[in-house]
Amino acid sequence: MQKFIVVVCALLVIAIGASAAISAEDLAAAVKERRDLMKKTVAPAAKLGGQMIKGVVPFDGAKAAKAMNDISSVPDKYVTLFPKGTEHGAIADSEALPKVWEDFDNFKALATKLKDTSAKAAGAAEQGKGTFTAAFNDMTKVCKQCHESYREKLE
Amino acid sequence: MSRAWWWALLVLGIAGAIVFYLLTMPKTVPASELPSHTPDLANGEYMFAAGGCAECHAEPLAKCKDVKIKDELSLGGGRCLRTDFGVFHVPNISPDKETGIGNWSTLDFVNAMKHGVGPGGVHLYPAFPYASYQHMTYEDLIDLKAYLDTLPAVKHKTEPHQLTFPYNIRRAVGLWQLLYVDGKTFEPDPKASSEINRGDYLVNGPGHCGECHSSRNFLGGILKSQAFAGARNPEGKGKVPNITPHQDGLADWSAEDIAYLLETGNTPDFDVVGGLMARVQENMAKLKPEDRAAIAAYLKALPPLPDAVPRKKKGAGKEEGDEEENTEESGGEASDAASPSPDGSE
Numbered sequence: 001m002q003k004f005i006v007v008v009c010a011l012l013v014i015a016i017g018a019s020a021a022i023s024a025e026d027l028a029a030a031v032k033e034r035r036d037l038m039k040k041t042v043a044p045a046a047k048l049g050g051q052m053i054k055g056v057v058p059f060d061g062a063k064a065a066k067a068m069n070d071i072s073s074v075p076d077k078y079v080t081l082f083p084k085g086t087e088h089g090a091i092a093d094s095e096a097l098p099k100v101w102e103d104f105d106n107f108k109a110l111a112t113k114l115k116d117t118s119a120k121a122a123g124a125a126e127q128g129k130g131t132f133t134a135a136f137n138d139m140t141k142v143c144k145q146c147h148e149s150y151r152e153k154l155e
Numbered sequence: 156m157s158r159a160w161w162w163a164l165l166v167l168g169i170a171g172a173i174v175f176y177l178l179t180m181p182k183t184v185p186a187s188e189l190p191s192h193t194p195d196l197a198n199g200e201y202m203f204a205a206g207g208c209a210e211c212h213a214e215p216l217a218k219c220k221d222v223k224i225k226d227e228l229s230l231g232g233g234r235c236l237r238t239d240f241g242v243f244h245v246p247n248i249s250p251d252k253e254t255g256i257g258n259w260s261t262l263d264f265v266n267a268m269k270h271g272v273g274p275g276g277v278h279l280y281p282a283f284p285y286a287s288y289q290h291m292t293y294e295d296l297i298d299l300k301a302y303l304d305t306l307p308a309v310k311h312k313t314e315p316h317q318l319t320f321p322y323n324i325r326r327a328v329g330l331w332q333l334l335y336v337d338g339k340t341f342e343p344d345p346k347a348s349s350e351i352n353r354g355d356y357l358v359n360g361p362g363h364c365g366e367c368h369s370s371r372n373f374l375g376g377i378l379k380s381q382a383f384a385g386a387r388n389p390e391g392k393g394k395v396p397n398i399t400p401h402q403d404g405l406a407d408w409s410a411e412d413i414a415y416l417l418e419t420g421n422t423p424d425f426d427v428v429g430g431l432m433a434r435v436q437e438n439m440a441k442l443k444p445e446d447r448a449a450i451a452a453y454l455k456a457l458p459p460l461p462d463a464v465p466r467k468k469k470g471a472g473k474e475e476g477d478e479e480e481n482t483e484e485s486g487g488e489a490s491d492a493a494s495p496s497p498d499g500s501e
Contacts, residue, residue: 144420147429148427
């Protein structure tokens with residue numbers, strides 16, 4: 001029993017130590033990771049989808065589906081990358097308004113909505129351009145909703 | 156000083172006051188100017204969207220500076236615009252007779268839109284973009300007024316403007332109007348296509364795009380030589396982008412890209428427009444596709460101009476210069492270097 005208590009205490013100490021160790025670098029890393037997810041995964045995929053519906057590049061159901069699945073893979077991870085102290089103004093490169101933390105539940109709900117609408121768009125891609133266009137537009141509405149409420153765009 | 160000098164000063168002062176008075180006399184059109192026209196409510200509603208009236212006049216969601224609005228058909232005003240000239244409180248233009256414009260005649264409305272003069276000869280401040288609206292046709296204005304009359308009356312007394320000297324001298328707006336307002340309706344350019352002319356009308360008339368996208372001089376007059384080449388955000392932080400077909404602006408955008416942005420709010424890189432442009436875009440989305448295409452065609456035909464507001468250099472990582480972002484040192488040097496372009500989405 002004593003041994004057990006010692007182990008628990010040791011674990012607690014480690015846990016507390018670890019949480020206290022959320023250093024400036026960790027915060028900066030979170031900002032970088034979440035921005036990379038948007039810039040390197042979501043934005044190019046959305047751009048490809050958009051170019052297809054605009055007819056800038058020929059529509060390709062398989063490619064469109066892959067792009068939408070790429071987007072759908074992001075939100076779950078994305079919402080874990082908002083530690084306190086990474087709001088716009090508190091740290092370099094952050095575009096996240098304090099509102100993110102004020103109503104985190106809604107923020108998360110929008111992330112889930114992005115995951116769902118992009119998955120749907122992936123499914124729609126296999127059914128042709130018309131179906132895809134509608135589903136894609138539903139998805140980009142979510143982009144807008146979220147950015148409008150929670151982002152301060154850096155120049 | 157001798158008595159003669161005092162007399163001279165007095166005479167000069169009186170003469171100056173008379174000249175000021177004469178120069179700032181409100182200019183209006185007489186009722187006889189108005190064509191006989193049966194209002195077309197559908198077109199009025201269309202002009203309401205094209206003119207973005209609700210963007211400023213709808214009640215803000217919570218705080219007076221909120222860009223989000225409660226209901227675009229509830230025009231009780233109350234939004235505050237914090238500008239270099241002071242704080243403007245956007246008035247109620249709902250048809251409420253006491254606190255709105257329910258008592259305005261169509262002629263009153265036309266004079267406000269074309270000459271910036273309210274009933275009783277009151278000069279209106281050009282935060283109300285009549286320098287653009289003045290180009291609208293009488294028919295469109297008559298239709299718009301008729302449509303506004305159908306909207307719900309909202310009883311809401313808005314605050315008076317809080318402006319700094321000398322901008323708080325309302326009468327002096329008359330001088331500004333001498334420079335920038337003549338009430339002349341848009342005339343199509345016979346050398347341009349009908350599409351470009353339609354775009355010209357929508358952009359420079361109801362759309363009043365240049366009110367934000369063009370820079371102004373110290374009087375608040377738009378600099379024609381830098382039209383649409385971007386400006387400081389009139390309400391504070393950041394800037395409004397250059398929308399001429401210059402490399403600093405929309406050179407890389409096709410006309411379809413511009414029309415698509417107006418329809419959906421998405422840039423070619425699939426970022427989303429924000430701020431007040433989000434409201435503008437939502438209204439542009441209500442226009443007919445051919446009108447969005449006309450706006451795009453007109454913008455693409457503008458003379459390309461470099462940014463009127465110097466932009467900070469991107470990429471090099473050395474030229475900092477944005478007060479907001481660089482005040483914080485956060486151990487973020489590494490992340491600065493890793494993401495040299497602060498332009499992406501988040």
